[in-house]
Amino acid sequence: MKYRAGLLAALGLSLLLGCRTRTPEPMVQSVLTGRLTVRAEVDSIPDYRDFEVLVYRQVAGEPDTLGLAVTDSTGRFAMTIRAPAPGLYPLRISRRGATLASGVLVVADGDSATLQAEFPLEGRRLLVRSRENAAWLAYQNAIAQHNQDLLRQLQAAPDSAALAQIVERTLALLESVERTYPNTLGAQWAAAEAVRLLAGWNDTLALARFDSLSPDNPRYLEAVQAIRQALARRDGQQATVRWLTALRERLRRPELRVAVQAELVQAYMDSLQDEAARAALDELTRMTTDSTWLRWAERVRYELDHLRPGMEAPFFVVTTTTGRTITLDDLRGSYVLLEFFWPEDPTYLNELAYRNALAEAYRALPLNVLAFSVQPDTTVNEAFYERFVQAGQAVILPGGLRDPIAVRYNVTTLPVRWLIGPDGRLLGRFEGTGALARLQQTLARLQTETHESSPS
Numbered sequence: 001m002k003y004r005a006g007l008l009a010a011l012g013l014s015l016l017l018g019c020r021t022r023t024p025e026p027m028v029q030s031v032l033t034g035r036l037t038v039r040a041e042v043d044s045i046p047d048y049r050d051f052e053v054l055v056y057r058q059v060a061g062e063p064d065t066l067g068l069a070v071t072d073s074t075g076r077f078a079m080t081i082r083a084p085a086p087g088l089y090p091l092r093i094s095r096r097g098a099t100l101a102s103g104v105l106v107v108a109d110g111d112s113a114t115l116q117a118e119f120p121l122e123g124r125r126l127l128v129r130s131r132e133n134a135a136w137l138a139y140q141n142a143i144a145q146h147n148q149d150l151l152r153q154l155q156a157a158p159d160s161a162a163l164a165q166i167v168e169r170t171l172a173l174l175e176s177v178e179r180t181y182p183n184t185l186g187a188q189w190a191a192a193e194a195v196r197l198l199a200g201w202n203d204t205l206a207l208a209r210f211d212s213l214s215p216d217n218p219r220y221l222e223a224v225q226a227i228r229q230a231l232a233r234r235d236g237q238q239a240t241v242r243w244l245t246a247l248r249e250r251l252r253r254p255e256l257r258v259a260v261q262a263e264l265v266q267a268y269m270d271s272l273q274d275e276a277a278r279a280a281l282d283e284l285t286r287m288t289t290d291s292t293w294l295r296w297a298e299r300v301r302y303e304l305d306h307l308r309p310g311m312e313a314p315f316f317v318v319t320t321t322t323g324r325t326i327t328l329d330d331l332r333g334s335y336v337l338l339e340f341f342w343p344e345d346p347t348y349l350n351e352l353a354y355r356n357a358l359a360e361a362y363r364a365l366p367l368n369v370l371a372f373s374v375q376p377d378t379t380v381n382e383a384f385y386e387r388f389v390q391a392g393q394a395v396i397l398p399g400g401l402r403d404p405i406a407v408r409y410n411v412t413t414l415p416v417r418w419l420i421g422p423d424g425r426l427l428g429r430f431e432g433t434g435a436l437a438r439l440q441q442t443l444a445r446l447q448t449e450t451h452e453s454s455p456s
Helices: 003-011 131-155 160-180 185-198 203-211 220-235 237-250 254-270 274-287 291-306 346-361 378-387 404-408 435-453
Strands: 028-038 051-059 062-070 076-083 087-095 098-107 112-119 317-319 325-327 335-341 367-373 393-396 416-420 426-431
Touching: 028 051, 028 098, 051 076, 051 098, 076 087, 076 098, 098 112, 098 131, 098 378, 131 160, 131 185, 131 346, 160 185, 185 203, 185 220, 203 220, 220 237, 220 254, 237 254, 254 274, 254 291, 274 291, 335 346, 335 435, 346 435, 378 393, 416 435, 426 435
Parallel strands: 028 112, 335 367, 367 393
Antiparallel strands: 028 076, 051 062, 051 087, 062 076, 087 098, 317 325, 335 416, 416 426
């Protein structure tokens, strides 16, 4: 559940409000240099000054600058980036108030990266060159290929053998990233992703891979979540609780012990044992005085009180980017998928094609998709909608993560999706690793139940 916010904060992809670990003082430093120009047929005067190159993170819904450079007349720039932790950070290029491009930058201590770009990009993405960024790109390409394979499988008849082949191919790609770029963040991400892919497919191998995973891996908690979910499916809730308890006790770092306790809370919530979840939550608050964890505990209590399956979904009135006003009541009689996302989030961009295919495949359920951007900057949203196709109705929340709708739906991690039934009641929350696969399974089950209940 909310563990992912803490994980991504540790990675440095600070797009989220609800991080669950205390952010340390800046201690990671890297360098980015490069040159930005304009095509001669667009502007024949070779003066390339005033491009702004920004590297930042989001803190409490507001941007926090980690590095900023302005090009000289030749288009050259150089900056030092200081970040709280190694990881992925948003990168944005603008000029004279207009956002021209956005992407991500891997920041790792001592890494030196270069960026060359000619504008307008005309659909080309920013390409940052360094060993760390090459490792990230290789990892990203492996995941993109995996999602494309899943998309093709979604459009074909279900085939367990074909799905097994997809997993095997992706594992081979991830192992290649680890071999080619050892000791990089990309290799660490690949190692954790391999655990996630194996969980539920080959649980024995997944557990073996997990045991070899270092607790210092920035995606360690994602791997914990994947194993937890696999054990719950295979061995039941009691076995899952025993495994999490044993893992918590053998971890040395207090922040990881608290994070595993949070997974224990989630395990109880997933199995609808809300009183046990409350007890585990009380134990968590006794384990730490960290204010971010205590705020997280408050949000979980809010969810237990207001956002459990079967409860009425919080009401909303929104205006889409096309000017249409929609209320929750307008959508009664159909399933509704509420999606909260950040348009510059590489995780969301990687899964966008798969997500669009799900929206199309189950449209006749019927399924209505409302995509809420929590980025209030209109120029960033415009750049996203110009470049990407997003199935469903698009909404920009002017208050970002502090918007009343985001608050009522307890949005602290991104992307996150809520599924609402035709009666206006909550069916479930989908976030973290494998969220789209779990959503697909749920939608397939609902479609089967709908067909079986329909008169022949």
